[in-house]
Amino acid sequence: xxxxxxxxxxxxxxxxxxxxxxxxxxxxxxxxxxxxxxxxxxxxxxxxxxxxxxxxxxxxxxxxxxxxxxxxxxxxxxxxxxxxxxxxxxxxxxxxxxxxxxxxxxxxxxxxxxxxxxxxxxxxxxxxxxxxxxxxxxxxxxxxxxxxxxxxxxxxxxxxxxxxxxxxxxxxxxxxxxxxxxxxxxxxxxxxxxxxxxxxxxxxxxxxxxxxxxxxxxxxxxxxxxxxxxxxxxxxxxxxxxxxxxxxxxxxxxxxxxxxxxxxxxxxxxxxxxxxxxxxxxxxxxxxxxxxxxxxxxxxxxxxxxxxxxxxxxxxxxxxxxxxxxxxxxxxxxx
Numbered sequence: 001x002x003x004x005x006x007x008x009x010x011x012x013x014x015x016x017x018x019x020x021x022x023x024x025x026x027x028x029x030x031x032x033x034x035x036x037x038x039x040x041x042x043x044x045x046x047x048x049x050x051x052x053x054x055x056x057x058x059x060x061x062x063x064x065x066x067x068x069x070x071x072x073x074x075x076x077x078x079x080x081x082x083x084x085x086x087x088x089x090x091x092x093x094x095x096x097x098x099x100x101x102x103x104x105x106x107x108x109x110x111x112x113x114x115x116x117x118x119x120x121x122x123x124x125x126x127x128x129x130x131x132x133x134x135x136x137x138x139x140x141x142x143x144x145x146x147x148x149x150x151x152x153x154x155x156x157x158x159x160x161x162x163x164x165x166x167x168x169x170x171x172x173x174x175x176x177x178x179x180x181x182x183x184x185x186x187x188x189x190x191x192x193x194x195x196x197x198x199x200x201x202x203x204x205x206x207x208x209x210x211x212x213x214x215x216x217x218x219x220x221x222x223x224x225x226x227x228x229x230x231x232x233x234x235x236x237x238x239x240x241x242x243x244x245x246x247x248x249x250x251x252x253x254x255x256x257x258x259x260x261x262x263x264x265x266x267x268x269x270x271x272x273x274x275x276x277x278x279x280x281x282x283x284x285x286x287x288x289x290x291x292x293x294x295x296x297x298x299x300x301x302x303x304x305x306x307x308x309x310x311x312x313x314x315x316x317x318x319x320x321x322x323x324x325x326x327x328x329x330x331x332x333x334x335x
Contacts, residue, residue, distance in 0.1 A: 018089065018098040021063035022051025023105035024145040025076055029125060032150060036142070037107070038132045039071055040120040046134035049141060051100055052117075059332055060101035061196050071118045074110035077198035078103045079154050079256075080306045081327035082144045085137045102141045104148070149308040153321055155251040156197060157270070157303040158260040161186035163209040179212045186300030189333030191216040197304070200255030205232035210260040213300075217258060233264035244272050248321050251307055267295035270303055270326060277323040300331045 029035035038047050052067035054060065061078060068076045082102040088095045112121040122132065126146050133139050161183035179187060194217050202218040204210040206227045218225045228246065229235040236243040247269060250257050261269075297303075307321035 075108035076105035193332040
């Protein structure tokens with residue numbers, strides 16, 4: 001059994017100078033229980049989850065996928081954010097702060113071959129993986145993963161990118177105002193970031209700015225953007241409960257979905273999902289933490305929502321999902 005060393009805590013106010021990202025890389029094991037990849041790094045003679053430093057201008061999600069590929073030889077599909085870890089590490093004659101963002105990632109194509117960073121990879125169950133890991137921070141990330149239901153449902157809720165000013169647009173502002181130059185840059189960043197989660201379906205409120213935000217993604221997937229009137233501001237305002245139900249039905253479909261909506265919808269929608277989850281007897285802390293807090297929704301931002309399939313509602317209305325985690329990314333473009 002490998003000794004798990006407690007990481008040195010990052011003192012309050014200590015600046016983060018090293019940003020990194022990693023993942024719990026998993027695959028279905030015997031009986032459907034997950035197996036996870038644990039790697040041995042000869043430079044440190046330790047067992048770790050795949051992770052590494054961000055390249056300049058890189059997002060944590062991009063870095064996690066890249067590092068998984070570089071260290072393990074496997075491609076992966078992200079399913080959600082797990083947790084952020086902060087600690088101190090040696091640097092030169094002193095010490096510095098390090099921050100690592102961890103994601104859950106299902107294995108895709110590829111095969112492992114020993115390389116300069118990793119000389120051994122082990123696929124194993126969660127209990128054995130926890131024994132192998134050399135550091136407590138990795139073990140806690142694995143605990144976060146273990147608390148999730150098997151293969152949860154993921155939905156990416158996007159607020160449309162920035163559009164031109166209303167005062168400078170002569171057409172129908174509600175439906176035809178297009179993206180601005182900044183909005184197009186945000187759209188391009190989203191078109192690079194969203195595919196990391198393996199989306200298969202794309203939806204948008206019937207607004208040109210919403211459709212334009214996700215149209216490149218849909219084109220790359222070879223599908224159409226489906227219009228969702230209940231998730232426009234006026235449609236949602238008229239009947240919020242139907243809007244929430246529609247989002248859950250979208251999420252319950254096959255494969256990960258992307259939904260682009262508006263600032264008058266997203267905060268209330270996420271709040272209602274969190275409140276419903278918090279009222280559940282075994283509601284997870286990640287959902288409960290959103291209750292009573294202001295829900296952000298900047299233009300070009302994304303909420304990565306994950307749900308547990310709670311089975312049928314019992315009244316013939318179909319499946320009812322329960323929110324188990326919600327991670328917010330302000331703007332993948334960094335603008």
